[in-house]
Amino acid sequence: QIAQAAQQYQQLQKAQQQQQQQQQQQQQHQQQQQQNQQQPQNTNQHNTSIPPNSQIPQTQSTPPNNSHIPPSLLTPNTPSSAPLTPQYVKNPTRLLEPSPEETTDLEELEQFAKTFKQRRIKLGFTQGDVGLAMGKLYGNDFSQTTISRFEALNLSFKNMCKLKPLLQKWLEDADNTLQNPSGTFSSPMSTPETIGRRRKKRTSIETSVRVALEKAFISNPKPTSEEISMLADGLCMEKEVVRVWFCNRRQKEKRINPPAAALGSPCSVANTNG
Structure with missing residues (x-):
C-alpha cells in the first residue's frame, strides 16, 4: 500500500508539473502574440515620426490670377497678382491738402x-x-x-x-x-x-455836467422817469442821454463795489462817456 501511495503521489506531481508547463506555454504563447501585435504599431509610428532635424517641405500658395478682373471690381480683400499702379496707391497726406x-x-x-x-x-x-x-x-x-x-x-x-x-x-x-x-x-x-439801426456817435459830456450827474447819482442812484426829465432839462441835455448815463454809472458801481450789486438793474448800455 505504501508503494502504491508513493506511485500515486509521483503521478500527481507529474500531472501538476505537466499542467504548470502547459500554463507556462500558454502564457508564453499569449505574450508572443501580444508582442507580434505591438510590432506593426511601432513600425507605423516609427515611419510616421519626423526626425527633429528634418525639415518639412513648405508648399507655396500662389495667389489667384485676377489680372482679367477690372481693378474697380477688386475688393480690399481680393488678392491681385498684378502690381499696383500709382493711381491706385492711396496717399493720406494728399487727401488732407485742399485743392487749388x-x-x-x-x-x-x-x-x-x-x-x-x-x-x-x-x-x-x-x-x-x-x-x-x-x-x-x-x-x-x-x-x-x-x-x-x-x-x-x-x-x-x-x-x-x-x-x-x-x-x-x-x-x-x-x-x-x-x-x-x-x-x-x-x-x-x-x-x-x-x-437797421445806425451806430450812434459817442456822446461827449462836459466836465461840469459830469460833476452834476455824479452828485445826482450819489443822492439818488435810481431816479424815476420824471426826475430824469427834470435833471435833463436843468442840464440842457437829452433825456435819453441822462437815462443811459445813470444806467452805465450803476453798472460801473457794480464793478467797483461787488457787494453793492443789489443797486440798480441791468439795462441797455449805449455809447456815452462818463
Missing part, C-alpha cells in the same frame, strides 16, 4: 471778410445791425454771433460760401443807399426799418 480751387476760394473769403468788416465799421453799422437788416431785406435772419464768426473766419467753408453772397449784396445796397441820398436809387435799404 478750394485754396483760391479760401483766400477770396478771407479777403472779403476783412474788407466787409472794414466797410461795415466805416458805414457805422454793428454786427447786430447787419443781421437784422438782412433778415428784413432778404428773409434770412442772422444773429450778431454769426456775423462775428464770419468776419473772424470761424464758420465752416460751406457756410462761409453760403453767407458771402448775402453779405456782399447787403454791402452793395448799403453803399448805393448812402451814395444816393436824393432817392434816385430805389432800394429797400432807404427805409430806417430795413437799413
Whole structure:
C-alpha cells in the first residue's frame, strides 16, 4: 500500500508539473502574440515620426490670377497678382491738402471778410445791425454771433460760401443807399426799418455836467422817469442821454463795489462817456 501511495503521489506531481508547463506555454504563447501585435504599431509610428532635424517641405500658395478682373471690381480683400499702379496707391497726406480751387476760394473769403468788416465799421453799422437788416431785406435772419464768426473766419467753408453772397449784396445796397441820398436809387435799404439801426456817435459830456450827474447819482442812484426829465432839462441835455448815463454809472458801481450789486438793474448800455 505504501508503494502504491508513493506511485500515486509521483503521478500527481507529474500531472501538476505537466499542467504548470502547459500554463507556462500558454502564457508564453499569449505574450508572443501580444508582442507580434505591438510590432506593426511601432513600425507605423516609427515611419510616421519626423526626425527633429528634418525639415518639412513648405508648399507655396500662389495667389489667384485676377489680372482679367477690372481693378474697380477688386475688393480690399481680393488678392491681385498684378502690381499696383500709382493711381491706385492711396496717399493720406494728399487727401488732407485742399485743392487749388478750394485754396483760391479760401483766400477770396478771407479777403472779403476783412474788407466787409472794414466797410461795415466805416458805414457805422454793428454786427447786430447787419443781421437784422438782412433778415428784413432778404428773409434770412442772422444773429450778431454769426456775423462775428464770419468776419473772424470761424464758420465752416460751406457756410462761409453760403453767407458771402448775402453779405456782399447787403454791402452793395448799403453803399448805393448812402451814395444816393436824393432817392434816385430805389432800394429797400432807404427805409430806417430795413437799413437797421445806425451806430450812434459817442456822446461827449462836459466836465461840469459830469460833476452834476455824479452828485445826482450819489443822492439818488435810481431816479424815476420824471426826475430824469427834470435833471435833463436843468442840464440842457437829452433825456435819453441822462437815462443811459445813470444806467452805465450803476453798472460801473457794480464793478467797483461787488457787494453793492443789489443797486440798480441791468439795462441797455449805449455809447456815452462818463
